[in-house]
Amino acid sequence: MSTEAPPRPQRALSRLRPTPKAREGLLALLAGFVISGLFNYPVVLHPKSLVTGDLGDPLLQAWQLAWQHHFVTSGGALWTGNTLYPAPDSYAFSDSLLGYLPLGLFGDGPYAAIMRYNAVFLLSFALAFAGAYVLIRQLGGNWQAAALAGTAFAWAPWRLTHASHLNILSAGGIALALFAIARGHGYSLRHGRRPELSRPWWAFVGWAVAAWQVTLGFAVGMPFIYLLGVVGLVVLITAVRRWPRFGTRLAVADGAGVVVFLAVTYLMTIPYRRVVDEYGFTRAWKEVQLYSPPPQGLLAAPDSTWLWQKGPFNLWSGTFADPAWVSLPGASEKLLFPGLALLLVALAGLFFSVWSVRARVGLAVATVVVTVFALGSEFFGGDYTYYVLWRYLPGWDALRTPGRLMLWVLLLLAVLAAGALTRAAEWLRTRDTTYDQGRFLQALLVVPLLFALLEGVPDQPHPSPPGIPPDVAKAFEHDPKPALILPISQDVAPFSEFVYQFWSTDGFPPLANGHNGLLPPQYGEIITAATTFPDAHSVDVLRKYGIQQVLVLKVGAAGTPYEAALTRPLDGLPLTRSESADLVTFTLR
8 A cells, every 4th residue: 555645736725625514514504695695685685775774874884985995095194084074083873884894895875885785784794603603613512503693693673673783783703703703722611622723823813803803883892892802811721720731732823813913902092092082982871871771671672573473473573662762762772682592591591501600600690680771771770781881881981872782692592592402402312203303403503593584584675765856966076175965964864964974985075974883073063053044143154164165955945944044144154155966156256
């Protein structure tokens, strides 16, 4: 028998060939894309003209992604956007989505902005599914458990309440980072840490992915940062206590990864800390109280889920969604239902599981604690729960929506459920059954997954963003002076600040309009003065902030207080007026 080694090119190719685990992970990512595409098929069929949800935040986020493209191709100041002019650092008024910058290298104009947004929108679901899938597999769950976890983490009813919040949907990096760190340390929930399975390179990848997740924003990134602080502390203690088995290579990989994570996190905080210093932005406790969900919100499904609102279970949500609070501002942040399939299997996982009793108790306690924190001030005023975080943890006072902690509840429930499904699969394999009976019983393990998929079927509108009027496009292209567009509305409407901001992706002219989470004080002064434009006071305010043009949309202004601007006399005012088919343009001299 020949012992001759294979040729070098053949050995190189064998190293490049994906392992079974890598193939499974790639298949999970592909499955995530397929399900995401099926659930959102209107935007797949019309990627340049439709968005999911409404014409509010999706247009803001389409502008954000387009602004990254503009920065890469044209330069300038990244953190000072063209909208909300002349406020500096306006791009840091909300989560930046900066980690998606590589996807923003192609395409110009509004149509490309919508297509780019839709591509990232579909990607966010696929990454969430794949991330939770591989995490559960690493922890010791079977493929049915991993698929249920991925489905719940990507399409739980609570997740669908945030269909217009790309920064909240973009949580796949959390699960992927935890998977990679666990794999790097040879850790599984079932067997504990096995040093012989350590893969130092994976540990570094985990910290790097965590850094990428932070670049998407702090709305979900802030709790993640604190969690990784705990993870880092556990890794440090383990390395010190068990150094010979921990190993130098793993320590170096962890050290390098932590340095990357801390450096990226620090750099990301700079513009946000600058905004706080410059504008004094803070979230008052009364805002947290406004967005805190009542306990029944844990079982109230949103109207964006087909099964619970339009399907055979439509009575469920009405039972728990009391009109007394559902009609209040911020109600969508109070619908926290994680899904019945996940809840039931996780409950079974408390008593019937491959995880140890100690692990189950720890998961159950963590689930209850995080759920209580997710209720904010609605749990006995929150004095000893969410208020403690909001008051004492740096950066936490920027988070006004406690219900978003449900992301972590989903992950904890998924791990509990995985223990039950994996134990059930192993128990069934020990039964003395015929081949057909065994296959049938194994097939039953897929039922929770199928039900979770049904719960995740969305029932959401897919509006088309208004096209930019030709005369507005000409003003942006030929004479891009700092401008204000009237009428002004912060609501989701055909003529709103969201829409104008989206239109500005056609050339990115300086625009006083905009909507970016927080609004600077000069914006408030401008819109207050604009209600009486044109008059001496409004002109003085606009000139104070360097605004040289006012574009009044004829159709949009009709029936609003801004309609008077179309005919109000200009006697003695330093203005000139010109009129076209779409708008009346005022130029300040």
